[in-house]
Amino acid sequence: MSATKASRIGEEIWKTRIDKVNAELVTLTYGTIVAQLCQDYNSDYQEVNKQLEKMGHNIGMRLIEDFLAKSGVGRCANFRETADMIAKVGFKIFLNVAPTVTNWTSDNNQFSLIFDENPLADFVELPDDGRAQDELWFSNILCGVLRGALEMVQMQIEAHFVSDVLRGDDTTEMRVSLVRYIEDEMPPEEE
Amino acid sequence: MAAPPRHVSMLSISNSNSNSNAGTPQSTSSEKPQTPQPPSTPQPTSGLRVPSNRKTIYDRHLNRSRNAESSRASFAYLFAEMVAYAQRRVKGIQDLEKKLNEQGYPLGLRLLDLLFYRSTSTSSSALSSSSTSSSPPNRPLRILPLLHLIHGPLWRLLFQRSADALEHSVSPDTPNEYMITDNDPLVNTYISVPRELNMLNCAAFIAGVIEGVCDGCGFEAKVSAHNQPTEMWPSRTVFLLRFGDSVMEREKVLERAGVK
Amino acid sequence: MSYYFTILSPTDTPIFNIAFGTSKGGGDGIARFRFPDTAQYMNQFIIHSSLDILEEAQWTNGGMYLKHIDTYPPAAAYISAFLTPSGARFLLLHQPPQLPTSGSSSVLGGSSLLGSSGSTTRASSSSVAANPTSPQTEEAVRQFMNEVYESYVKTAMSPFYKQGMEIRSPVFRTKITAAGKKWL
Numbered sequence: 001m002s003a004t005k006a007s008r009i010g011e012e013i014w015k016t017r018i019d020k021v022n023a024e025l026v027t028l029t030y031g032t033i034v035a036q037l038c039q040d041y042n043s044d045y046q047e048v049n050k051q052l053e054k055m056g057h058n059i060g061m062r063l064i065e066d067f068l069a070k071s072g073v074g075r076c077a078n079f080r081e082t083a084d085m086i087a088k089v090g091f092k093i094f095l096n097v098a099p100t101v102t103n104w105t106s107d108n109n110q111f112s113l114i115f116d117e118n119p120l121a122d123f124v125e126l127p128d129d130g131r132a133q134d135e136l137w138f139s140n141i142l143c144g145v146l147r148g149a150l151e152m153v154q155m156q157i158e159a160h161f162v163s164d165v166l167r168g169d170d171t172t173e174m175r176v177s178l179v180r181y182i183e184d185e186m187p188p189e190e191e
Numbered sequence: 192m193a194a195p196p197r198h199v200s201m202l203s204i205s206n207s208n209s210n211s212n213a214g215t216p217q218s219t220s221s222e223k224p225q226t227p228q229p230p231s232t233p234q235p236t237s238g239l240r241v242p243s244n245r246k247t248i249y250d251r252h253l254n255r256s257r258n259a260e261s262s263r264a265s266f267a268y269l270f271a272e273m274v275a276y277a278q279r280r281v282k283g284i285q286d287l288e289k290k291l292n293e294q295g296y297p298l299g300l301r302l303l304d305l306l307f308y309r310s311t312s313t314s315s316s317a318l319s320s321s322s323t324s325s326s327p328p329n330r331p332l333r334i335l336p337l338l339h340l341i342h343g344p345l346w347r348l349l350f351q352r353s354a355d356a357l358e359h360s361v362s363p364d365t366p367n368e369y370m371i372t373d374n375d376p377l378v379n380t381y382i383s384v385p386r387e388l389n390m391l392n393c394a395a396f397i398a399g400v401i402e403g404v405c406d407g408c409g410f411e412a413k414v415s416a417h418n419q420p421t422e423m424w425p426s427r428t429v430f431l432l433r434f435g436d437s438v439m440e441r442e443k444v445l446e447r448a449g450v451k
Numbered sequence: 452m453s454y455y456f457t458i459l460s461p462t463d464t465p466i467f468n469i470a471f472g473t474s475k476g477g478g479d480g481i482a483r484f485r486f487p488d489t490a491q492y493m494n495q496f497i498i499h500s501s502l503d504i505l506e507e508a509q510w511t512n513g514g515m516y517l518k519h520i521d522t523y524p525p526a527a528a529y530i531s532a533f534l535t536p537s538g539a540r541f542l543l544l545h546q547p548p549q550l551p552t553s554g555s556s557s558v559l560g561g562s563s564l565l566g567s568s569g570s571t572t573r574a575s576s577s578s579v580a581a582n583p584t585s586p587q588t589e590e591a592v593r594q595f596m597n598e599v600y601e602s603y604v605k606t607a608m609s610p611f612y613k614q615g616m617e618i619r620s621p622v623f624r625t626k627i628t629a630a631g632k633k634w635l
Contacts, residue, residue, distance in 0.1 A: 021261055025261075029266060032294050051276075122251070248608070249620075297614065307535070330514070332510055332513050409538060
C-alpha cells in the first residue's frame, strides 16, 4: 500500500468514524501528566522518560485493537508499509496529525517520524533548570505507544526521540527501529 | 538644579531589570556611580534554547488550537493512565479523588485565563453566546455569574457543550451549596474503573478544574463529584460546590451595594 | 514619563518587575525616577500601598482593566491596575517628569524637600508621555496591559508553570519591553 493511499484511508476514517474532542483537552491532560511525573520524581527526567514510555506501552497494547477495528486494515506486507500505516493512519486517527516518514536505512529496518505538528506539546515550555532541555523527552509516551501497539501485532520495535523543538532543536524527530518479528507467539485473542 | 546625572538613572534601570530582589532597598550611591552593583540576583539569562526559527510559546497564537480536534479515544487513554498512575500512589478512593482534584485545579486556573483572553481577543466572545458582543467580559463578582461561567463557557471549552443543569441547594441550612450536573461526563463515559474502585468518580478531576476556576476568581470553594445515575443517564454526575463563609459574607455585602 | 511595572501573584508575591521610560513624544525609553537612588524600593512601596484600594476596586468593578486606581502625591506616582481573572495583578506606576506647571508644583514642592531636582520634557501635558490620567493615557495603558496579558496567559498555559512562580523568561521580558515601547 502506498503512502498516499494510507493518507487517504487515514483522512477518511478520521472524518467518518472517529469520536472527537477538543484537542486542547488532550494537550492539557497530557501536560498535567508530565508535570505531575516531574514533580513526583523530583525532576529526575530519565525516570520521567521511562515512566512515560511505560504508560505509552500500556496504552499501545490496548489501542491496537481499536486501531484495527476502526481502520479495518490487514497485515502489512513489510516494515515500510507499517511505517506509513503508523504515520498516516494511526497518528491521524488518534491525534489528528500525520508525521512524515523519512530517513530510512538501506536495510529498511529503521525510519524516522518527523512531527511538524505535535499537539501534545502545544503551550509547553520546558522548565528552565539547565537540565530539562537536555534530559526530558516531553512526548516520550508516543514511543511507548508504538512499542506496545506493534508488540501486539508481532513486531518488536524500539523507538526513541532524537530531537524535539521543545529542546531548541529545529525538528521533532522520533527514530523507530524494527528489532524482530515475533513469530513464535500467537496473536492475543480478541475479547 | 540640573537633572540627575544620566548614569544614575541608567543604574537604576539595570537594577530594576533584575527582577527578584523585590522589596530590597537599593544601596547605590550617586556619589560613586562607578561602583559596580552588588549582584543581588544575577540577571537571569535563560538557559532555554530555541529553534533556529526562534519560535517560542510567546510566538504561538493562543487561538491557534481553539477549534482543533483530537480523538476522544486519545483523551480516554491518557486520562485512564492518569487515574491508574495516581491510584498507585495513594491509599483508598478518597485519596485518589483528592489527587485527581489536585491535578485538575491548576488546569482550572489556566482555562480561566485562556477563556478571558479569547473573549477579549476575538469579536465572537467565548464567554457569551452573542457573536456581536465585543466589549471585554467582566470578571464574575457574584456567585451566579461565576456559576454561569462554569456551566456555559468553561464546559463548552472543555466538552463542546454546556453542562446540563445548574441548581441552588433548597435547604435553608446550606445556602452556600450549588450543584452543576453533567448527564454524561466525558471523563466517566470512556473510563472503565477497576471493580474495587467502583465508587470512584473520575469526575473528581473536573471537580478540581471547577475548584481552580472558583478560587482563581476569588471564590474559595470545595468542589466534589458525585455519581447520581438515572435510568436514562447511568453515569450522570453532580458537581457539588460549597462556597466558604468569607464568600457568603462578601456576597451579602455586594448584594446590598447593588453589585451584580 | 517613567514607568515601573510589576506583576503580583494572587498572594502578593512579585513575579515580574521592569522599569522603563516613555517612548512616546520622542522619549528614549529610559526611566528617570525622581529619586533614582531609592526608586526601586520606593516604587515597590508605593505599589504595595495601593493594594488595599485595588482590593476594594476589584469587587466593585468587574473589568479586568481598572484604569488609574491610586495616586501617591509625595512621589507624584500614579498607579494603574489590571486584574487577570485568575487573580494575578498587573500594576503600572507612572511618574511624570517634573513640569513647571502649577498643577504639579505643590506635589513637587513636597518632593524637592527630599532633594529632588527638576527636569524638562518635550511632551505636551495631555499626551501619554506626560499626563497619567488623560483618556489617551488610559487607553494606551489598556493596550499595554492587554499585550502583557496575552504574554502572561502564554506563560501560565505551560504545564510547568505554577501560579506564583517568578517569570524569568527573557522572551517574556522582551515582549513586555516591546509592549511598553509600542504603547507608552
